[in-house]
Amino acid sequence: MLRLYPMDFEEFLWAVGQRDLSALIREAYESFAPLSLHETAMDWYKTYLVVGGLPCAVAEFSEKRDFDFVAAIQATLNDSYIADIAKYAMPNETVRIMATWASIPSQLANENRKFQYKAIRSGARAKDYEIALDWLAAAGMIYKCTRVSQGKMPLMSYEEKEAFKIYMMDTGLLCSKFDIAANMVIHTPHSFDGFKGALGENYICQVLATNGIIPRYWASQGKSEVDFVFQDRNGDVIPMTT
Numbered sequence: 101m102l103r104l105y106p107m108d109f110e111e112f113l114w115a116v117g118q119r120d121l122s123a124l125i126r127e128a129y130e131s132f133a134p135l136s137l138h139e140t141a142m143d144w145y146k147t148y149l150v151v152g153g154l155p156c157a158v159a160e161f162s163e164k165r166d167f168d169f170v171a172a173i174q175a176t177l178n179d180s181y182i183a184d185i186a187k188y189a190m191p192n193e194t195v196r197i198m199a200t201w202a203s204i205p206s207q208l209a210n211e212n213r214k215f216q217y218k219a220i221r222s223g224a225r226a227k228d229y230e231i232a233l234d235w236l237a238a239a240g241m242i243y244k245c246t247r248v249s250q251g252k253m254p255l256m257s258y259e260e261k262e263a264f265k266i267y268m269m270d271t272g273l274l275c276s277k278f279d280i281a282a283n284m285v286i287h288t289p290h291s292f293d294g295f296k297g298a299l300g301e302n303y304i305c306q307v308l309a310t311n312g313i314i315p316r317y318w319a320s321q322g323k324s325e326v327d328f329v330f331q332d333r334n335g336d337v338i339p340m341t342t
Contacts, residue, residue, distance in 0.1 A: 106272075149299050177276075208268075244266060250318075255331050297342065
């Protein structure tokens with residue numbers, strides 16, 4: 101069995117006819133050398149954040165190069181996910197799953213991104229929405245990033261399961277749910293810098309999950325934070341900030 105994920109940035113470049121740029125990026129990374137086309141690569145990266153990696157959205161952009169058509173496809177995809185929730189979830193859980201799914205943009209808008217049940221509805225409690233979160237994660241619609249108390253191996257032993265962040269499976273759908281215009285991401289006005297950080301974090305989480313790495317994070321009582329902490333295939337604990 102194969103688990104499919106949205107296309108990553110490299111695959112996106114292949115799909116939009118930028119295979120040579122993709123090769124240059126990989127060559128610069130492997131040789132630890134500056135990339136002469138860095139600004140061009142960054143423009144394509146911002147475009148990828150808006151379009152995302154879902155094949156139908158990428159195909160639409162590749163063919164038309166029009167973000168309005170991409171936005172229409174993404175809106176349809178979001179509607180399809182909601183329809184799937186209604187179709188496959190147990191009736192008594194459907195409303196809670198939909199409410200949890202709808203709350204994700206506001207969760208990521210928080211400065212520290214930590215998941216808050218009150219963002220779903222006033223008075224919401226963990227026991228009422230744990231099944232909804234598990235359902236969305238099992239369906240591949242979200243990624244759960246749990247806090248660890250220490251950066252030691254094995255990380256699973258230091259998880260604080262009551263504290264976690266939730267990221268969406270695709271940055272394009274996240275932009276769609278926020279109703280963010282493409283030019284706001286691509287041209288990056290300073291007033292938008294805060295949410296641009298959330299988009300960047302979401303992308304990193306996607307990449308880790310796609311490569312079979314369980315994403316976690318570390319924080320120290322509101323004083324400092326490491327965006328991601330993960331255990332590589334050699335068992336080493338790697339910190340990562342965005």
